[in-house]
Amino acid sequence: MRTFVIAIAAALIALPAAAAEVQLKKADGVDKVEGNCAACHTLAYIPMNSPFLNAAGWTTEVTKMIKAFGAPIDDADAKTIADYLTKNYGT
Amino acid sequence: MITRRHLLATAGAGAALAVSGLPKFSESLAASVGTSPGVPEGVNSYVTMGTLPGKKPLIQLSDRPPNFESPIEYFRTPITPNDQFFVRYHLADIPEIKAENYKISVGGDGANGQVELTLDDLKKMPAVEVVAVNQCSGNRRGLSKPHVAGVEWGYGAMGCARWKGAKLKDVLDKVGLKKETIEISFNGADGPVVDKTPDFIKSIPVWKAIDESTIIAYEMNGAPLPHFNGFPARLVVPGWTGTYWMKHLITITALTKPLTGFWMNPAYRIPIGIFPIAQRFTSQEYAPNTPITEMVVNSLITSHRDGAKVSAGKVTVSGMAWDGGYGIRSVSVSTDGGKSWSSAALGQDLGRYALRPWSFDLTAKRGANTVMVNATNKIGQGQVSDLIFNGAGYHNNVMQNITLTA
Numbered sequence: 001m002r003t004f005v006i007a008i009a010a011a012l013i014a015l016p017a018a019a020a021e022v023q024l025k026k027a028d029g030v031d032k033v034e035g036n037c038a039a040c041h042t043l044a045y046i047p048m049n050s051p052f053l054n055a056a057g058w059t060t061e062v063t064k065m066i067k068a069f070g071a072p073i074d075d076a077d078a079k080t081i082a083d084y085l086t087k088n089y090g091t
Numbered sequence: 092m093i094t095r096r097h098l099l100a101t102a103g104a105g106a107a108l109a110v111s112g113l114p115k116f117s118e119s120l121a122a123s124v125g126t127s128p129g130v131p132e133g134v135n136s137y138v139t140m141g142t143l144p145g146k147k148p149l150i151q152l153s154d155r156p157p158n159f160e161s162p163i164e165y166f167r168t169p170i171t172p173n174d175q176f177f178v179r180y181h182l183a184d185i186p187e188i189k190a191e192n193y194k195i196s197v198g199g200d201g202a203n204g205q206v207e208l209t210l211d212d213l214k215k216m217p218a219v220e221v222v223a224v225n226q227c228s229g230n231r232r233g234l235s236k237p238h239v240a241g242v243e244w245g246y247g248a249m250g251c252a253r254w255k256g257a258k259l260k261d262v263l264d265k266v267g268l269k270k271e272t273i274e275i276s277f278n279g280a281d282g283p284v285v286d287k288t289p290d291f292i293k294s295i296p297v298w299k300a301i302d303e304s305t306i307i308a309y310e311m312n313g314a315p316l317p318h319f320n321g322f323p324a325r326l327v328v329p330g331w332t333g334t335y336w337m338k339h340l341i342t343i344t345a346l347t348k349p350l351t352g353f354w355m356n357p358a359y360r361i362p363i364g365i366f367p368i369a370q371r372f373t374s375q376e377y378a379p380n381t382p383i384t385e386m387v388v389n390s391l392i393t394s395h396r397d398g399a400k401v402s403a404g405k406v407t408v409s410g411m412a413w414d415g416g417y418g419i420r421s422v423s424v425s426t427d428g429g430k431s432w433s434s435a436a437l438g439q440d441l442g443r444y445a446l447r448p449w450s451f452d453l454t455a456k457r458g459a460n461t462v463m464v465n466a467t468n469k470i471g472q473g474q475v476s477d478l479i480f481n482g483a484g485y486h487n488n489v490m491q492n493i494t495l496t497a
Binding site for chain 1: 132133238240241
C-alpha cells in the first residue's frame with residue numbers, strides 16, 4: 001500500500017488535478033455548479049443524468065441534494081444551479 | 092464541513108485514474124467502452140474505461156464516489172473474478188482499513204449485551220461458504236424508459252462470487268437477541284463528505300439476519316475482499332439486492348424499533364404490489380412503498396453484444412441466469428420474436444444463489460437474426476416482456492432482444 005500511495009503522489013504532481021474530472025459546458029452559472037456540486041461528488045453525475053430531466057426534474061434533484069443530503073447551498077445558488085442544469089443538460 | 096479524509100480520498104481517486112491511463116473527454120474512447128445500448132445519451136459523452144487499484148478496466152460511470160460496472164464479457168464464467176467485480180458507493184469518504192485495526196461492534200437495544208470482534212475473532216468462528224450474486228438494486232436503471240435519475244447503470248452492476256465468512260447468526264448469538272427485536276442494522280466505515288449527509292446505514296428483518304446463508308464475509312473467491320468490495324469484511328445477504336450487503340462493516344445493531352433514515356425511506360423502495368416479490372420486510376412496509384428485497388429472475392446474454400456480426404450457420408449464444416435464491420429451473424430462447432421458444436442447455440449449478448450458465452445453438456441466416464431470452468425460476472417466475480416502470484429504476488428484468496447480423 002505504501003508503494004501505491006507514493007505512486008499516487010508522483011502522479012498527482014505530474015498531472016493537473018482536473019485531468020480526470022468531467023468538463024461541464026461553459027455557460028452562465030457553471031461556476032456555482034462546480035463550486036457546490038463537486039464538493040461531494042464528481043461532476044460526471046450531471047452529463048450522466050442527461051438529457052432527460054426537465055426544469056421540474058432538475059429542480060427536484062437540486063432540492064434533494066439540499067434537503068435529503070444536507071448540501072449547504074443557499075436559495076439563490078440553488079436556483080442558478082437548477083437553471084444551468086435545465087438549460088445545458090435538460091430537455 | 093469537508094473533512095481531511097475526504098480530501099485524501101478525492102486525491103486518491105483522481106490519481107488512480109491518472110495512473111490507469113488518462114481518461115479524456117474523447118468520443119473514440121467512449122465508443123470503445125461498450126456501454127449498454129439504451130443508457131442516456133449523456134453517459135456516452137464522458138464515460139471511459141477506468142482502472143481502480145487492484146482492478147481490471149471497468150466502465151467508469153463515476154470516480155467520486157467510485158461507481159464502476161463490469162462489461163458483459165466479464166460475465167462469461169459463473170464466478171466473477173475479484174478484479175473484474177463491479178464497484179458501487181454512495182458516499183465518497185472511503186477509508187483504507189488495516190486488517191489489524193479492524194473491529195466490528197455488536198450491540199443495540201435489541202441485544203442482551205455488547206461485544207467487539209476483530210478480524211481474527213471472525214476467522215476463528217465456524218466458516219461457511221456461499222456462492223451468491225451481488226447485484227445493485229439499480230442495475231439496468233439506465234435502460235429505464237422513460238429514464239429516471241440516479242447512477243445510470245447498464246447491465247454490469249452485478250457479479251457472482253464464492254463468499255466465505257462467519258454466519259451473522261453466530262455473531263448475533265454472542266450477544267443474544269431479545270424476543271422483541273425486529274431488525275438488525277448495519278453501518279460501514281465509509282461515510283459522507285458533508286456532516287449533514289445521512290450516513291449509509293441499512294437494516295434487514297431478523298428472519299433474514301439469522302438465515303443460515305447470511306454471513307459476514309472476509310473472503311471472496313478464496314482471497315481477501317478487494318478494498319473496493321468491502322475489505323476487511325462485508326455483509327453478504329444472498330438473494331437480496333446489494334443495498335443490504337454493507338461493505339467495510341463496523342457496526343451491527345439489534346433494534347426493537349424499525350430503523351429510520353433516508354437510506355431506508357424514501358430510498359430503496361418499490362411500490363407495493365407491482366413486482367412478484369415473495370419476501371417481505373413487514374416492519375418497513377409503509378404504503379404505498381416497501382423496501383426492495385429479493386432480486387427478480389433475470390438473464391443476460393454474454394456471448395454477443397446487440398448488433399454483433401456472426402457467420403451464417405451454427406452460432407452458440409450463451410449467458411447467465413439468476414434470481415432471488417429459488418434457483419433457475421429453465422432458460423428459453425426465441426429466434427422468431429417470441430412466437431416460439433426452445434430450451435437452452437443449463438451449465439454448472441453452483442447453488443441457488445449463483446449465476447447459472449446457459450447456452451443455445453441457433454442457425455444464423457444471412458441478414459438479421461433476433462435472439463430473445465427468458466429465464467424461469469423454480470417457483471415459476473419468469474422475466475417480463477415490458478418494463479414494470481418505477482421511479483427508482485429497480486427490478487428491470489425485461490427479456491433481452493438482440494440482433495445478430497450474418
